[in-house]
Amino acid sequence: MTNRRELLIAGALVGTAPVLAARPAYSGPNVIIVRFGGGVRRRETIDPAHTYAPYLSKSLTLRGTLFSNMEVSEIKDVTTTSHAQGTLYLLTGRYDAYKDIEGQFLSERFEPAAPTLFEYLRKTYDVPTHQCLIVNGEDRKNEEYFTFSNHDLYGVDYRCHTLSLARFKRYLFRQQISEGELPESELAKTRKTLAELERLDYRNAEPLGQGEKLDTFWRNWRAYYGDSGFVNARGDALLTRLAVRALDTLAPKLMMINYQDPDYVHWGNPSHYTRGISIIDRGLESLIDAVQINPTYRGNTIFVIVPDCGRDSNRFQRIPFQHHFNSRSAHEIWALLVGPGIPRGRSFDHRVDQTDVTATIGALMGMATSEVEGRVLI
Secondary structure, eight states, X not given: XXXXXXXXXXXXXXXXXXXXXXXXXXXSOEXXXXXXOSOOOSTTTTOTTTXXXXXXXXXGXXXXXXXXXEEOOOOTTOOOSSHHHHHHHHHHSSOOOOOOTTOOTTOOOXXXXXXXXXXXXXXXXXXXXXXXXXXXXXXXXXXXXXXOOOOTTSGGGGOOEEESHHHHHHHHHHHHHHHTOSOHHHHHHHHHHHHXXXXXXXXXXXXXXXXXXXXXXXXXXXXXHOSSSSSSOOHHHHHHHHHHHHHHHTOOSEEEEEOOGGGGGGGSOHHHHHHHHHHHHHHHHHHHHHHHTOTTTTTSEEEEEEOSOOOOOOTTSSSTTSSOSXXXXXXXXXXXXXXXXXXXXXXXXXXEETHHHHHXXXXXXXXXXXXXXXXXXX
């Protein structure tokens, strides 16, 4: 039986597009979700006495509302303290059990069954795909494809787009092949690498690439940074640069930035964790500054800053915050909201839930989020 995704792809290949119901223009606040990712503890982030994020804990919290006792719920047979899952819980507002689509061990190719925030927004309002963005890290490629659910009433018709180094490489390699200037040895290598990147896109939702707006974005990125990859930043610093450039050129209404550097602590050095927090903190300051100088965003943008999960607190380990084994502190996170309509300098210490973030964003943007489990915080 032909499904909706196959119809969309077939239509795109013959130059037609699905007919979507007329929707009103979106006039609400822009929302930037900052996934303070890689798993972080409250102690090193929002605790002013021990923080490695001074801008967040000592400045930004005074400008918004902090929920210091947010938790990731503990649910039987559901992994709730990991990065990909935490991202999907924030996007869908639900604690669903996820398994790799092909059942491969330690693989995280997940497809959400419930609509994402991007789908809710695009089905409610006339917002083009390039104004709904996930900015993704280069070492978590499976999260490239959290752009739409397999929900019958939402799905690929309402997907968002992704900005990442992997997406740039796909654009770059296609351009280099079409330009015909690579030596034969490099051409074969480039074709092989491009094919490997394209195979990662197991959902196959973009047979014609990301469209003119994103092609222009990557063309300008290439003109500025070149082809080598040695000029542009890497890691979470790259995500900040991608996001700031997107604000200037793509004007997203809803953007999620998936920071991840604290998770490099897996390499065995505690400073990878604390330095990663500091990099995100500097990125936050750059994002706030970019919004303040941009007339499209100034006075009309809400930041929602929230970790994907916590980390362990094991005093008997050399790295007490290594990875999470479902300990209490791995469930302990927080959320900070900053922007117009958000009370300034307020802090709540009563228990709230990670899924409440999704419900709150839906309310702030004026869209119904029918399958979200959480409640509205503000």
